[in-house]
Amino acid sequence: MSQQVGPMALTQLGEDEQLFRDTIRRFAVEQIGPLVRGMDESQQMDAGLIRKLFELGLMGIEIPEEYGGAGGTFFNAILAVEEISAVDPSVGVMVDVQNTLCVNALVRWANEDQKKKYLSRLATDTIGSYALSEASSGSDAFALQARAVKRGDDYVLNGQKLWITNAKEAGLFIVFATIDPAAGYKGITAFLVEKGAPGFTLGKKEDKLGIRASSTCELIFNDCVVPAAQVLGEPGKGYKIAIETLNEGRIGIGSQMLGLAAGAWGHSAKWAKERKQFGKTLVEFQAMQFQLAEMATEVEAARLMVYNAARLKDAGLDFLKQAAMCKYFASQVAERVASLAVEVYGGSGFVKDYPVEKLYRDAKIGKIYEGTSFMQLATIAKLTLGKI
Secondary structure, rough: OOOOOOOOOOOOOOOOHHHHHHHHHHHHHHHHHHHHHHHHHHHHOOOHHHHHHHHHHOOOOOHHHOOOOOOOHHHHHHHHHHHHHHOOOOHHHEEEEEEHHHHHHHHHOOHHHHHHHHHHHHOOOOOOEOOOEEEOOOOOOOOOEEEEEEEEOOEEEEEEEEEOOOOOOEEEEEEEOOOOHHHHHHHHHEEEEOOOOOOEEEEOOOOOOOOOOOOOOEEEEEEEEEEEEEEOOOOHHHHHHHHHHHHHHHHHHHHHHHHHHHHHHHHHHHHHHOOOOOOOOOHHHHHHHHHHHHHHHHHHHHHHHHHHHHHHHOOOOOOOOHHHHHHHHHHHHHHHHHHHHHHHHHHHHHHOOHHHHHHHHHHHHOOOOOOOOHHHHHHHHHHHHOOO
């Protein structure tokens, strides 16, 4: 009697997925690793590295092949973000925003003309940026002040955006503004705005605690003329685009935090096997074994949650609860594991000569962007408890 083959385990990769993962891991260690400290100190993404990300197909993972992309899965994108973030979360978030936010939004909502115009560019040489946040609309994402007024065949856009990732390097921005303040969230509309559009300028670049090589800038729109043909989706559908895209983006940030935690654990284990105290390596002490074991368990739990959410998304199943849970949990794990990694290194972990200090700084943002931990908990409570 033949044995029934059950579903593949969450963390078991198919042959193509494993080859993809291994290729990215090797690229991250060999090509990104030597640049990490310099990019962090200069707060600048290496231009040559960006070209290599495009050449390897990492900036258009889910873009269909007909538009020049890799035609991969969402899970492929999550694997890439995880492996890159284990080496440098700054590069990881650039790849994440490109794929899980910008590419996803265009693949799902752009019309054919917009896909032909922009997807091929996003796959080959153009970085995308996702401009939703404003001074008065962080967690309250739809309290937008940016306004777009219809004038003939154009919209005239005025307002400011804050905390915009990839802004300095981006050539295409998905900008959310309201066309009818009286309509509330139903007036929010998404626009495709290119770098260099008249009336559009980059403002202040933030000087950040962590992920310093990743640019975070203010955007300023002063009578910026945007053709009506540049509306993404339909007028008034921006809120739907934002909500659905950010749900997927949460899995991407979960993957970034997972990669960060895995990287911190890897450095800790290596250090503990090499560093000697009292005539023994650190890993020979049971207390250190237990600490590393606890760290490894939390990393594995985060991986299960992230992979599960990504697999559900690719399967076309509901993943909203799992996305919120994995983003919340992975960011908790990243901060805790990175903190313990500094302690494993002792005094050496507190200086920039070793990698865990940077990972500790990078971890903090995971609880803040693309939905704070409080917002994830609110979503989880709503979906698990129902009406109270």
